[in-house]
Amino acid sequence: MDMNMVAREASQVMAPSINSLPRPVPPKATKKPKKAVLFFEVEILDAKTREKLCFLDKVEPNATIAEIKNLFTKSHPQWYAARQSLRLDPKGKSLKDEDILQNLPVGTTATLYFRDLGAQISWVTVFLTEYAGPLLIYLLFYFRVPFIYGHKYDFTSSRHTVVHLACICHSFHYIKRLLETLFVHRFSHGTMPLRNIFKNCTYYWGFAAWMAYYINHPLYTPPTYGGQQVKLALAIFALCQLGNFSIHIALRNLRPAGSKTRKIPYPTKNPFTWLFLLVSCPNYTYEVGSWIGFAIMTQCLPVALFTLVGFIQMTIWAKGKHRSYLKEFRDYPPLRSPIIPFIL
Amino acid sequence: MVFTARFLLPPPAPTPRVSPWPRLITLTPPPPSSYPLLGRAHSASSCLLPGQVEIGILDMAAAATAVSSTTKGNGTSGRSGPSEASGPRKKKGPGPLATAYLVIYNVVMTAGWLVIAVGLVRAYLAKGSYHSLYFSIEKPLKFFQTGALLEILHCAIGIVPSSVVLTSFQVMSRVFLIWAVTHSVKEVQSEDSVLLFVIAWTVTEIIRYSFYTFSLLNHLPYIIKWARYTLFIVLYPMGVSGELLTIYAALPFVRQANLYSISLPNKYNFSFDYYAFLILIMISYIPLFPQLYLHMIHQRRKVLSHPEEQKKYE
Numbered sequence: 001m002d003m004n005m006v007a008r009e010a011s012q013v014m015a016p017s018i019n020s021l022p023r024p025v026p027p028k029a030t031k032k033p034k035k036a037v038l039f040f041e042v043e044i045l046d047a048k049t050r051e052k053l054c055f056l057d058k059v060e061p062n063a064t065i066a067e068i069k070n071l072f073t074k075s076h077p078q079w080y081a082a083r084q085s086l087r088l089d090p091k092g093k094s095l096k097d098e099d100i101l102q103n104l105p106v107g108t109t110a111t112l113y114f115r116d117l118g119a120q121i122s123w124v125t126v127f128l129t130e131y132a133g134p135l136l137i138y139l140l141f142y143f144r145v146p147f148i149y150g151h152k153y154d155f156t157s158s159r160h161t162v163v164h165l166a167c168i169c170h171s172f173h174y175i176k177r178l179l180e181t182l183f184v185h186r187f188s189h190g191t192m193p194l195r196n197i198f199k200n201c202t203y204y205w206g207f208a209a210w211m212a213y214y215i216n217h218p219l220y221t222p223p224t225y226g227g228q229q230v231k232l233a234l235a236i237f238a239l240c241q242l243g244n245f246s247i248h249i250a251l252r253n254l255r256p257a258g259s260k261t262r263k264i265p266y267p268t269k270n271p272f273t274w275l276f277l278l279v280s281c282p283n284y285t286y287e288v289g290s291w292i293g294f295a296i297m298t299q300c301l302p303v304a305l306f307t308l309v310g311f312i313q314m315t316i317w318a319k320g321k322h323r324s325y326l327k328e329f330r331d332y333p334p335l336r337s338p339i340i341p342f343i344l
Numbered sequence: 345m346v347f348t349a350r351f352l353l354p355p356p357a358p359t360p361r362v363s364p365w366p367r368l369i370t371l372t373p374p375p376p377s378s379y380p381l382l383g384r385a386h387s388a389s390s391c392l393l394p395g396q397v398e399i400g401i402l403d404m405a406a407a408a409t410a411v412s413s414t415t416k417g418n419g420t421s422g423r424s425g426p427s428e429a430s431g432p433r434k435k436k437g438p439g440p441l442a443t444a445y446l447v448i449y450n451v452v453m454t455a456g457w458l459v460i461a462v463g464l465v466r467a468y469l470a471k472g473s474y475h476s477l478y479f480s481i482e483k484p485l486k487f488f489q490t491g492a493l494l495e496i497l498h499c500a501i502g503i504v505p506s507s508v509v510l511t512s513f514q515v516m517s518r519v520f521l522i523w524a525v526t527h528s529v530k531e532v533q534s535e536d537s538v539l540l541f542v543i544a545w546t547v548t549e550i551i552r553y554s555f556y557t558f559s560l561l562n563h564l565p566y567i568i569k570w571a572r573y574t575l576f577i578v579l580y581p582m583g584v585s586g587e588l589l590t591i592y593a594a595l596p597f598v599r600q601a602n603l604y605s606i607s608l609p610n611k612y613n614f615s616f617d618y619y620a621f622l623i624l625i626m627i628s629y630i631p632l633f634p635q636l637y638l639h640m641i642h643q644r645r646k647v648l649s650h651p652e653e654q655k656k657y658e
Contacts, residue, residue, distance in 0.1 A: 219609040301614035 037061075040101055040108055044072055047090040047113035061102035065095045068112070082191040085115040098260070120191035127181040130200045134208030135174040141212035142167045153218045160222045162230050166215050166298050169237055173290065176245065184248050186255045188262075207306045215298050223299040230297055237293030243286035246272035251283070264329050277333075278341035280322040284314040285339055315339050442503040447560050449494065454553040456488035461546045464539075476534045478526070478542065485542065488549075489522050518545070521587055525622075528603060529594040537593060541586025544579045551575065573644045580640070584633055591622055598622060 040063070042056040054075045059068065069081040085094040088104065090113040101110060142163075146154045158164070214220065223229040250273045254263045267274045275282035291307040318339035325332050337344060438446065460481045467480035478485075492515045498504040499511045526538060551571045558564040597603070604618040 214608075214613045214615070217608060217613070221609050221611055221613055224611060299611070299613060301612040 040110055042068055042110045042112060044112050044114050047115045053114055059101060063101045064097060065099045066097040079116060082120040083117045085117050086112045117193060119194035121194045121197055122191050123187045123189060124181060126192060126197045126200060128178060129197060130204045131174050131177045133201055133205040135171060137205055137208045138170050138212040141216040149218055158216060162222050163215060163220060169294060180248055184252050186252055188260055211302045211306060214300050214302055233293045233297035237290050240286045240289035240293060243272040244283055246270045247283040247286060264332060278336060280325055280336045280338050281318040284318050288314060315344060438503040443560055446503060447557060450553045450557040453488060454550060454557060456484060457546050457549040460484050474539060478533050478538045486522055489518055525591055525594050529597045531597045532590055532593045535590060535593050537586045537589030541583045544583030544586060548579050573647050576640055580637060588626055588629060591626055595619060595622060
């Protein structure tokens with residue numbers, strides 16, 4: 001073989017790549033030129049022990065944290081994506097699923113710290129369980145199922161109208177909540193820690209049983225101001241239920257299906273949403289209002305205590321929500337209070 | 345021959361060795377140079393210093409919820425969305441005025457509990473027996489134990505870096521035993537179980553308040569720290585036994601008098617059975633006591649065996 005032939009062959013065969021970058025392929029008539037792609041490497045360490053848990057190479061630069069979590073699950077199947085918290089700094093904030101690898105302040109070898117969030121359960125499951133409980137439990141007391149009250153009261157019915165009305169209101173409230181969970185709410189998060197379901201269910205089911213016991217008791221005393229009190233309370237309850245539902249719909253319409261966008265809620269044509277002018281979380285305001293109505297209707301101290309505890313919890317949530325609105329949006333309406341207009 | 349000769353020769357002189365370990369110069373740890381320790385200093389969410397538990401077993405519930413609950417990860421409140429894991433906490437000391445006030449408070453409390461201790465000893469010597477000593481220290485006991493309610497305020501206004509909820513729970517449990525059990529059910533006041541928890545509380549509180557005093561003044565003698573983290577091993581079960589026996593002794597009298605109980609029918613459709621409530625309280629000791637006791641044992645191991653890490657737990 002003479003030198004000419006060698007030279008010709010050499011020019012036709014591509015030299016092997018010296019560095020790790022893939023060689024550019026000469027353009028052919030039928031193919032588009034491939035861009036040079038720089039793959040990332042991702043190293044996942046345990047946030048507490050700094051132990052190397054996983055090394056991922058050939059990660060696309062535009063991979064999201066969600067995709068990295070799925071890759072991590074392949075090597076550690078016990079840590080499904082929902083219970084992974086990946087962060088750039090062991091003591092820092094968790095990275096969001098939507099974050100893109102190349103937009104993070106990392107080099108081509110990214111070091112992520114992993115923290116196990118513990119067993120997770122979906123929000124929908126928790127909501128359905130914690131709301132189905134009170135619905136059923138209240139009915140057990142309403143129908144005076146055996147072993148709750150004395151034997152002679154088994155399956156009897158109260159002679160007070162307000163007791164029947166209370167059952168309708170209470171059941172309506174929880175059916176509404178269940179339907180909203182299934183069809184209305186658009187959750188920001190898929191899951192929460194598993195132990196929350198025990199905590200939440202104890203709270204809801206416990207209080208439901210406690211209230212229902214007294215309202216449906218054979219020795220129940222109807223409200224002091226009779227029919228007037230019940231009518232007023234029913235009106236408050238109904239209006240607040242409608243208000244609460246209107247707010248849930250308004251909040252749902254702020255966010256397209258499947259997205260996690262956050263926008264400032266504003267009043268709509270629905271008069272119940274006009275409370276947005278004064279309050280950041282009118283859904284909580286209306287919820288407290290409903291329970292105040294129910295407490296007045298039944299004139300039952302356990303209901304009042306349940307309302308109080310719920311109010312305290314919702315105030316904490318409303319304040320947190322209000323604070324995050326203020327932090328996120330520069331143009332957030334200054335007139336708004338977290339839960340009670342002008343006061344709280 | 346050579347073999348035996350080796351045994352006859354004196355052993356070679358040992359080569360002098362320089363000890364590789366640094367000589368221990370002081371036995372007591374150097375005073376902490378960071379901000380003074382305040383009240384129930386405890387870090388972040390779930391760590392609890394033993395001192396916080398020494399004041400009574402009913403405190404356990406709060407501490408147990410702190411120990412067992414983990415406020416990290418997303419959706420812990422169930423609704424509020426993800427709460428970020430707490431970053432490194434910055435220790436902000438109280439101002440000089442607050443420190444002065446806290447020193448006075450802790451000194452007064454130490455003195456108060458010393459008064460109770462002395463009162464007990466004098467009454468014992470005067471009476472010649474240890475029965476019914478409660479009556480001789482009833483007033484200072486009520487005054488100083490109720491005064492501990494101020495500690496809730498201290499947490500609330502921020503001069504003491506402890507959780508308000510935890511502190512409330514602990515103080516309220518003590519106040520509950522003093523007023524709602526011992527004071528309310530006069531028949532138990534002559535019980536020996538009362539003496540049991542009074543002694544446990546007295547010793548614990550004297551050590552605890554002097555611990556805080558010295559810490560605030562940046563001059564904590566090791567013996568106080570040792571006492572605080574060691575004596576609980578005996579005092580804690582002692583206090584718990586006293587409390588449980590007292591509540592148990594009060595039960596029949598509560599039932600008899602229907603004390604603090606409301607029954608149906610009434611205008612507010614509410615009922616409360618204090619007897620059942622007391623039994624529930626007693627049952628709550630079962631899960632809480634072992635948890636807290638073990639937690640304190642672990643804390644002790646950490647605090648007393650790592651002198652260089654003591655700053656973290658002070």
